Amino acid sequence: MNQHFEVIVIGAGSVGMAAGYYLSEQGVSTLLIDSYDPPHENGSHHGNTRIIRHAYGDCKSTMEDVRKQPYIPLSLQANKLYLQLDARVETQLFYPSGLLDIARADSSRLAGVIQTANAFDIPIEVLTADEINHRWPGLQVPEGYIGVLELRSGTLMCDDIIRAYRDLAITQGAVLQGNTPVRDIQIHSDGVTVTTDEATYTADKVIVCAGGWTEKLVRDAGIRFQHIRKTVALFAADEALYDVHHFPAFFFDLGAEQYYSLPSVNGMGLKVGRHDAGQEFDITAPLPPFGSYPEDMGEIGQFMAAHMRVPASQLIKGGTCQYTMTADEDFIVDFHPEHRHVMVAAGLAGHGFKFASVLGQKLGQMAVTGERDEELAIFSIGRPGLQDKVRLG
Numbered sequence: 488m489n490q491h492f493e494v495i496v497i498g499a500g501s502v503g504m505a506a507g508y509y510l511s512e513q514g515v516s517t518l519l520i521d522s523y524d525p526p527h528e529n530g531s532h533h534g535n536t537r538i539i540r541h542a543y544g545d546c547k548s549t550m551e552d553v554r555k556q557p558y559i560p561l562s563l564q565a566n567k568l569y570l571q572l573d574a575r576v577e578t579q580l581f582y583p584s585g586l587l588d589i590a591r592a593d594s595s596r597l598a599g600v601i602q603t604a605n606a607f608d609i610p611i612e613v614l615t616a617d618e619i620n621h622r623w624p625g626l627q628v629p630e631g632y633i634g635v636l637e638l639r640s641g642t643l644m645c646d647d648i649i650r651a652y653r654d655l656a657i658t659q660g661a662v663l664q665g666n667t668p669v670r671d672i673q674i675h676s677d678g679v680t681v682t683t684d685e686a687t688y689t690a691d692k693v694i695v696c697a698g699g700w701t702e703k704l705v706r707d708a709g710i711r712f713q714h715i716r717k718t719v720a721l722f723a724a725d726e727a728l729y730d731v732h733h734f735p736a737f738f739f740d741l742g743a744e745q746y747y748s749l750p751s752v753n754g755m756g757l758k759v760g761r762h763d764a765g766q767e768f769d770i771t772a773p774l775p776p777f778g779s780y781p782e783d784m785g786e787i788g789q790f791m792a793a794h795m796r797v798p799a800s801q802l803i804k805g806g807t808c809q810y811t812m813t814a815d816e817d818f819i820v821d822f823h824p825e826h827r828h829v830m831v832a833a834g835l836a837g838h839g840f841k842f843a844s845v846l847g848q849k850l851g852q853m854a855v856t857g858e859r860d861e862e863l864a865i866f867s868i869g870r871p872g873l874q875d876k877v878r879l880g
């Protein structure tokens with residue numbers, strides 16, 4: 488095998504596999520290396536489905552700031568790219584189930600969702616609790632709450648998307664080296680040397696998107712993360728109520744707790760997880776399996792009993808996954824501060840999958856042109872206070 492490549496991508500998960508696809512599409516000789524055989528269950532991308540939403544509600548209150556907010560335009564671009572990918576393969580990768588965001592009627596976050604939707608012409612419907620309960624009898628929303636339904640958002644098939652990027656990247660000439668952890672990256676003035684247990688590879692450029700492990704691989708860039716263990720549960724559910732063709736993905740903001748759910752696709756079951764909370768863990772140690780903590784099932788069970796028509800006893804499977812958080816919770820997508828031929832994309836938190844397509848495309852462009860879109864400035868490694876504000880560890 489040729490041991491020299493134009494670009495090596497370390498971490499062929501959500502973002503890395505997309506980057507490999509876009510690089511190989513441009514004819515760039517690309518090696519993708521991953522510790523496992525992606526898609527797999529040891530990172531952040533497994534579990535069949537992910538929400539894609541467009542109207543983010545956590546931006547500042549003025550319209551000017553709303554327009555500077557990068558997540559919304561990136562999410563809209565990402566969705567287009569997923570539709571293009573969907574058109575290239577036989578498996579359906581995006582379901583336009585809609586995304587219903589539920590919170591108290593006086594929620595400032597939800598007000599932000601409505602404001603950003605209006606600013607970006609994102610079609611929404613604002614629904615009362617009664618309207619929600621009537622339209623989707625599988626949901627029980629208390630009085631005083633409202634829902635914002637994003638009509639063009641929906642459900643992404645995350646494992647299938649990574650599979651699609653992988654297969655197409657290989658067809659386009661990329662080389663995938665699975666089950667191969669990278670042990671070391673040596674950065675030289677004109678390239679990099681990447682070492683695994685079996686081989687040494689060289690490249691002109693490297694993109695590191697190794698999720699939570701990125702800080703261990705790029706030690707001198709000043710990257711620090713908080714690693715949060717998350718659980719998620721899959722339930723056998725009445726398909727007449729919860730199938731993707733008539734039940735939306737939802738985000739349910741109870742104030743003190745936030746839950747999300749994804750509809751059942753092809754009878755695979757209803758997925759429910761808690762978005763906030765979780766346990767901080769050591770990335771170098773195995774993730775404690777589902778059931779290790781009493782709250783793993785307890786809190787999801789309580790939410791289900793209060794707001795859904797699915798007994799917790801119908802659990803098919805519980806799983807664990809990880810959020811990789813920066814101190815300010817924005818992503819890192821940038822060149823290494825001292826080496827422009829080294830790129831990093833990580834810290835994608837609990838909402839990064841939807842952006843994998845567009846970030847993969849932009850990283851491919853960064854590798855080819857040596858330039859980064861102004862749109863990504865908020866994700867720079869050198870942004871003020873990123874290191875000072877690391878909350879734990």
Ligand SMILES: Cc1cc2nc3c(=O)[nH]c(=O)nc-3n(C[C@H](O)[C@H](O)[C@H](O)COP(=O)(O)OP(=O)(O)OC[C@H]3O[C@@H](n4cnc5c(N)ncnc54)[C@H](O)[C@@H]3O)c2cc1C
Nearest residue numbers: 498500501502522530531538669697808835838839840841
């Ligand atoms: C339970 C849960 C629910 C979520 N729900 C949503 C959602 O609804 N919508 C949404 O948009 N996002 C969601 N997310 C977040 C999203 O899934 C992640 O932000 C995203 O998958 C992270 O992508 P990544 O490429 O950074 O990491 P990954 O996809 O995990 O890829 C990192 C890859 O790096 C590899 N790697 C690590 N170290 C090495 C090494 N030394 N050598 C070689 N390879 C290495 C790993 O094996 C892995 O394949 C959720 C996350 C979780 C955990």
